[in-house]
Each structure stands twice: as structure tokens, then as C-alpha cells.
Amino acid sequence: MSFELFSNLIGAFFTLCIFSFLYKDNPLYQMAEQLLVGLSVGYSLVLTYHRVFIPYVYQPIVIRHQFMLIIPFLIGVLYLTRLTRKLSWLSRYPIAFSVMGVGSSFALSLHTAILVQMRQAMVPLESINLTLIFIGTITVLLYFFFSKAHSGTYGKFVNVGKWYMMIGFGASFGLTVMARVSLLIGRIQFLVLDVLGLMK
Amino acid sequence: MKKTIPMMIVMIGGLIWLFWAFSPHYIMQEDFLYKFYIPWSWAMIPPATILGIISLSMMHKAKIQRRAHKWQYSFFFFAGFITITLAGFLGGTQKGGLYMWMFENMQMPMSATMFALLAFYMASAAYKAFRARSPEATVLLLAAIIVMLAQVPIGTRISKYLPDISQWILDVPNLASKRGIMLGVGLGSIATSLKILLGIERSYLGGGD
Incomplete structure (x- = not known):
């Protein structure tokens, strides 16, 4: 048995362990599930060490003598105080440092989600499609305006927004299902071509 | 000390970030962002990762000690975690090593x-939820079917217009609905950011004193 076939058989075994959940919850699936979590955590730990700790903490401090970076590292260490009951309040300091980025999200949301979208929506209505997009945007926005009751003529107008959203959700659902199905095809191709192909 | 200083860090730091978004000055764009915030944020990541791993390991350790439901499977968590970590630290992360082999053939x-x-599960959930019980549900179902069929060869066999209809659905009604939702989300995001900046929203500080 070649090493490639052995590797593919291991992959096929764990693939089938996960697929066995389609029949019912079973020990093989439970084993594979916990193993997957352990492997993912270990993988990310090693990756964090090589891709983050070495280039952003060790090398700047020890090799380039940028001692200022000891401060954020020590602030980061305060995350670990979360594990103690008495000192857990200290973990708020590194959290606060991360949350302060919310100031940028204020401006960036204003730009990307409001200004750019409004600019794209307020174009000359030169075609049927542009008119339909404009009507859709307005009615969807009004659907989420709850200060006025959705009744009478206004209610009928707002209802158009609901239809637009249903089409949008359907399209999103269709795209998501197809993405998952392509993954499924990939796994079946692995089992049929890579594993069974090598075994022939 | 316990809550006020972290809150002040968020408020003052948040205002600096707000100033960064509107100021093209090199002190904000270069010094603040590239020399201060990004290196400091990276330096804080390793301890946060360690915290997550310790927390998960403690949970599994407690599960084994208490002989909780399905406790035996927690050993597989430790087996996977310890093996790949040792393989990564002792054997290196290059292709051909045990670390990458475990990643490629197991993880x-x-x-x-x-x-x-x-x-x-999406197919079975869709069957339960999308049964055409109302006109809106029918529209949702139809849009999903058209978009799905247009992406596979059988779709073009059914009708050569199907890909065009699917593209129209994505470009017109889908775009309009997503834009409307995005505008709403943007307004909500701005309101939440303002509440945090002004110290009204403090849930990120957690409970306790």
C-alpha cells in the first residue's frame, strides 16, 4: 500500500465517520467530531505561534528591541485573568482596546452601508430595471419603519417590499444550497476518484 | 478603576478612531494606524488564543472528572489537540511533516x-419551511429553485432562458432587497456605535462590579 493511498484511506475513514451522522448520532461521529475540534484548536495554536507570536511579538521585542510592544503583550496577558474570579475585571482592559475600533466602524458604516448605497440607488430611472430597483429599495426600507401602522394603501405599498425580500431570501438560499452541494460533490469525488481510484 | 477606565479607553480611543476616518493627516493614517494600533492589536492576539484553549481544555477536563454525558469522547479532543500541537512545535509546519499531514488528511x-x-439539513429544513403555504412562501421557493437550477446543466436543458432569469433575479429584486436591508443595518450599526462611544451601551464590560 502506497503512502498516498494510506493518507487517502485515513481521510476517507474520517469523511465516512462524519457522514454516518446522516443515519443517526453514533460513537464514530462523536469521536470524529471531538477529534476535529482538538485538531482545529491545535492547528490554530501552532499557526498563531508561527504567524503572530514570532513576527509580531518575539522578533520586534527580542531582535529589533522595540520594547514598547511589551506593553500590548502584557495588556493581552490580562485576558488570562478571566480565569480567576477576583481579578477577572482586569480582562476588561484588552477588551476595551479592541472595542475602541467601534469609532472607525461608525464612519465606515456611514460610508459603505449608507452613502454608497444611497448614491447607487439615486440614479436617473432610465430603464425598467433601475425603476424596479428604486421601488424595491424604498419599499423594503419602509417595511422596517414601524412608527406607522402597515395598513390601508400604505400597507399595500409596504407589502411590495415584503415580496422583494422574499425573492432576495430565495436567491440567497439557492446560492447557499448550491455552495453546500458543491462541497458535497467534492467529498463524493474524493471518495470515488481519489480513494477508490487508487485502490483499483 | 474596574469599569470607568476601560469605558474611558473605549470612549477616547473611539473618538481617535472617528478622527482617523475623517483625517488624511499622516499622524493619523500612518503613525496611529500602522505604528500604533495594528502592531499593538497583533501583540494581544497570542494571549487571547491561549485563553480560548485553556477555557476549552478546562471544560473537557471537568467533563472527564465529573464523568458527564459522553465524557469518553473528550479524550479524543485531547488526543487530537496534543498530537497536532507537538507535531507543529517539534516537527515544524512545512509540507511533508506530520503537522501538515494531519491537517490535509484529517482536519x-x-x-x-x-x-x-x-x-x-438545509434541504430537509427547506422542505419543512418552504412548503408553498402562502403566496410569499411560493415566491421564495420559486426564486430559490430558479437560482439553483440555473447553476446546473439540467437547468439550461429545461429552458435556455433560465440562466438569464436567474441573473435578473440576482441583479434586480435581490439587489433592491439587499440594498434596503443594508441601509437598515447601516443605520443600526451607526446607532450602536454611537451608543458605545457615548457610554450608553456598556454590555461589552460584562457583569459583576
Whole structure:
């Protein structure tokens, strides 16, 4: 048995362990599930060490003598105080440092989600499609305006927004299902071509 | 000290970030962002990762000690975690080593299968939820079917217009609905950011004193 076939058989075994959940919850699936979590955590730990700790903490401090970076590292260490009951309040300091980025999200949301979208929506209505997009945007926005009751003529107008959203959700659902199905095809191709192909 | 200083860090730091978004000055764009905030943020990541791992390990350790439901499987968590970590630290992360072998032949097939498994659950959930009980549900179902069929060869066999209809659905009604939702989300995001900046929203500080 070649090493490639052995590797593919291991992959096929764990693939089938996960697929066995389609029949019912079973020990093989439970084993594979916990193993997957352990492997993912270990993988990310090693990756964090090589891709983050070495280039952003060790090398700047020890090799380039940028001692200022000891401060954020020590602030980061305060995350670990979360594990103690008495000192857990200290973990708020590194959290606060991360949350302060919310100031940028204020401006960036204003730009990307409001200004750019409004600019794209307020174009000359030169075609049927542009008119339909404009009507859709307005009615969807009004659907989420709850200060006025959705009744009478206004209610009928707002209802158009609901239809637009249903089409949008359907399209999103269709795209998501197809993405998952392509993954499924990939796994079946692995089992049929890579594993069974090598075994022939 | 316990809550006020972290809150002040968020408020003052948030205002600096707000100033960064509107100021093209090099002190904000270069010094603040590239020399201060990004290196400091990176330096804080390793301890946060350690915290997550310790927390998960403690949970599994307690499960084994208490002989909780399905405690035996927690050993597989430790087996996977310890083996790949030792392989990564002792053997290196290069291709051909045990670390990458475990990633390519164990972790990757399992996680891809996990996501592939969702195709079945989405199909069964869709069957339960989308049965054409109302006109709106019918529209949703039709849009989903058209978009799905247009992506596979059988779709063009059914009708050569199907890909064009699917593209129109994505470009017109889908775009309008997503834009309307995005505007709403943007307004909500701005309101939440303002509440945090002004110290009204403090849930990120957690409970306790």
C-alpha cells in the first residue's frame, strides 16, 4: 500500500465517520467530531505561534528591541485573568482596546452601508430595471419603519417590499444550497476518484 | 478603576478612531494606524488564543472528572489537540511533516464533510419551511429553485432562458432587497456605535462590579 493511498484511506475513514451522522448520532461521529475540534484548536495554536507570536511579538521585542510592544503583550496577558474570579475585571482592559475600533466602524458604516448605497440607488430611472430597483429599495426600507401602522394603501405599498425580500431570501438560499452541494460533490469525488481510484 | 477606565479607553480611543476616518493627516493614517494600533492589536492576539484553549481544555477536563454525558469522547479532543500541537512545535509546519499531514488528511476532510453535511439539513429544513403555504412562501421557493437550477446543466436543458432569469433575479429584486436591508443595518450599526462611544451601551464590560 502506497503512502498516498494510506493518507487517502485515513481521510476517507474520517469523511465516512462524519457522514454516518446522516443515519443517526453514533460513537464514530462523536469521536470524529471531538477529534476535529482538538485538531482545529491545535492547528490554530501552532499557526498563531508561527504567524503572530514570532513576527509580531518575539522578533520586534527580542531582535529589533522595540520594547514598547511589551506593553500590548502584557495588556493581552490580562485576558488570562478571566480565569480567576477576583481579578477577572482586569480582562476588561484588552477588551476595551479592541472595542475602541467601534469609532472607525461608525464612519465606515456611514460610508459603505449608507452613502454608497444611497448614491447607487439615486440614479436617473432610465430603464425598467433601475425603476424596479428604486421601488424595491424604498419599499423594503419602509417595511422596517414601524412608527406607522402597515395598513390601508400604505400597507399595500409596504407589502411590495415584503415580496422583494422574499425573492432576495430565495436567491440567497439557492446560492447557499448550491455552495453546500458543491462541497458535497467534492467529498463524493474524493471518495470515488481519489480513494477508490487508487485502490483499483 | 474596574469599569470607568476601560469605558474611558473605549470612549477616547473611539473618538481617535472617528478622527482617523475623517483625517488624511499622516499622524493619523500612518503613525496611529500602522505604528500604533495594528502592531499593538497583533501583540494581544497570542494571549487571547491561549485563553480560548485553556477555557476549552478546562471544560473537557471537568467533563472527564465529573464523568458527564459522553465524557469518553473528550479524550479524543485531547488526543487530537496534543498530537497536532507537538507535531507543529517539534516537527515544524512545512509540507511533508506530520503537522501538515494531519491537517490535509484529517482536519480538512472532516471540516469539509461537516459543511457538506449541511446540504442535507438545509434541504430537509427547506422542505419543512418552504412548503408553498402562502403566496410569499411560493415566491421564495420559486426564486430559490430558479437560482439553483440555473447553476446546473439540467437547468439550461429545461429552458435556455433560465440562466438569464436567474441573473435578473440576482441583479434586480435581490439587489433592491439587499440594498434596503443594508441601509437598515447601516443605520443600526451607526446607532450602536454611537451608543458605545457615548457610554450608553456598556454590555461589552460584562457583569459583576
